[in-house]
Amino acid sequence: MKVTITTLQMHRPSSHAPRALPDEVRLERTVAVAPEYARFLYGLVGGPWFWTDRLGWTREQWVEELEVPGTEFWVLYGEGGPWGYVHLHPLVAADGTHVEIRYFGLAERAIGRGLGGPLLEHGIAAAWSLAERTDVPPTTRVWVHTCTLDGPAALANYQARGLVVCGTEETDEDMPGEPLGSWVSTGGPASAVARPIG
Template sequence: MNVTTWSLQMLGPSARAPRPFPEGVRLDLATGITPEYARFLYALVGGNWNWTDRLGWTRQPWADELAGPGVEFWILYSGGVPMGYVQLHPVVEADGTHVEILYFGLAEQALGRGLGGGFLEHGIAAAWTLPDRTGLPPTARVWVHTCTLDGPAALANYQARGLAVYKTEETDQHVPDQPLGAWAATGGPAPTTDDDRGQ
């Protein structure tokens, strides 16, 4: 399959504050994130969009990444369960901290509720203020990759929040005919015929 990947960036924070979340929805900074929970979030959100690169990782690469200076996970909750997450990955460069939105997305049950735009606004704001919480140099740039394997609204959502495309690449990749789905991606067994009927 031909896959188009866009790299987008912001070189300054938005002048507008992120919109408030609806009642019953909150965004938490996960200060105690574990490799197990990070992998669960990746599979929960990415199972519907062919996020498979990390499903074969052992525990140690997850732990190593989480131990990086300033790495943050922000988790969106509603009804007591995770509805999505954003993972911020900072790298210190000569001109300041460059914060990558490494992963961002909503779980399937959160789609269609009008949460994506506001959630991304909060994620971007967190990227700009990350040095306030971590002691890293001030943020100089916020950037992200998205591609045609992500949700169909992803590119437009990033652009609407002020991120501008600075690079486009096309590659040929082997992609399954259908995404795994969150159940299989999070480690659930394939359903049997009886399971499909709820028996």
């Protein structure tokens, strides 16, 4: 499968505050995230698309990823459990902290409710204010990768929040014929999970 990967970035925070989220949801900051929960969120949000690269990760790989100082998850909760999340992954550089929006998205039950834009706005604001809550230098860059394996609104959503395209790349990936779905991706029994990529 041909996959187009797009990198976007911003070098200064938005002058607009994030929009308020509706009363039926709440957004919670979570640190020291258990690897089991991080993997569950990844599968819950990514299952309807083609998020497969980390399904084959070991627990130790998840632990190493989550132990990076300053890592935060912002989890959106609605009726019945999590409705989406933003995973912030900082890298301290010579000019300050570069914060990657490592993963962002909504669970299927939350799609179409107008939550994607406001959740991303809150995630971006949290990336810019990361040094206020953690022991990392001030943020100088917020960036993200998205690709044609993500939801169809992903790229436009990032651009609408002020992230600017700074690079594209095309690759060939060995992917299943269709998305695995959240049930299989979160560990539910089914036929064999496709070979992970990346």
